[in-house]
Amino acid sequence: MAKGIPVIGRAPDKKAKIINVDELGNLKVSQLESKLDGIENKLVALEQKLTDGSQKVTLSGTKVVESAPVTGIKTVTSTVAEVFAGSSRKANRSKIVIRNLHQAVAIRIGGSNITDTIGQSLEPGASVEIDFSPSTAVPIYAVSTAGNVYVEVLEV
């Protein structure tokens, strides 16, 4: 309980209000302190959310090509082999487009664990686009379900 002398003041709404002072003459601002504590807690929580990596960011705009695309024809065989357009996987690629050029035979694509029966099927004439994070190198493998199959590959 305040032991000071009550003084007359005015609230923000201009109405007269009694405000207590303590024994040293300081105004009792317990309500204000309570509000400030609440604001501080909210700021701490906000800081935590902004720095703990839990926040999602949505980027808008158009993806741009930053280096020359590479195109090529690859032979997909019964051996599970990496597929890319040039002489090796394009550095910092952001996309690969693979088109099955065969008229009758499907291939399977995916990670290194694919087989001729396991993996994403790419039917004759069909194409697939896969987006990558340029900073992460992820190999894409392909295998034929029967014989050799030519595929057209574009890497960006």
Next chain:
Amino acid sequence: MTYQITDMGNGIHQIQVSFFDEGVELEGETTVKGTPEDAERYVSVFERDLRTNYAHIFPQPEPEEEGELDDEIY
């Protein structure tokens, strides 16, 4: 063409090929999943694809000279 196969573990084999011995500045690198024999077999496929896709940097074979037909008997 020279090549080297490296076991990367987990059944992954890296194939590195070079055409420097043919005077062509081209190197290639890929990986296959399977046995060392699978990788060995795939080398020729990889080589053929590289020769096709980079045909413009390989020396073109000289056209055969046409022989004189006058002396040929049909």
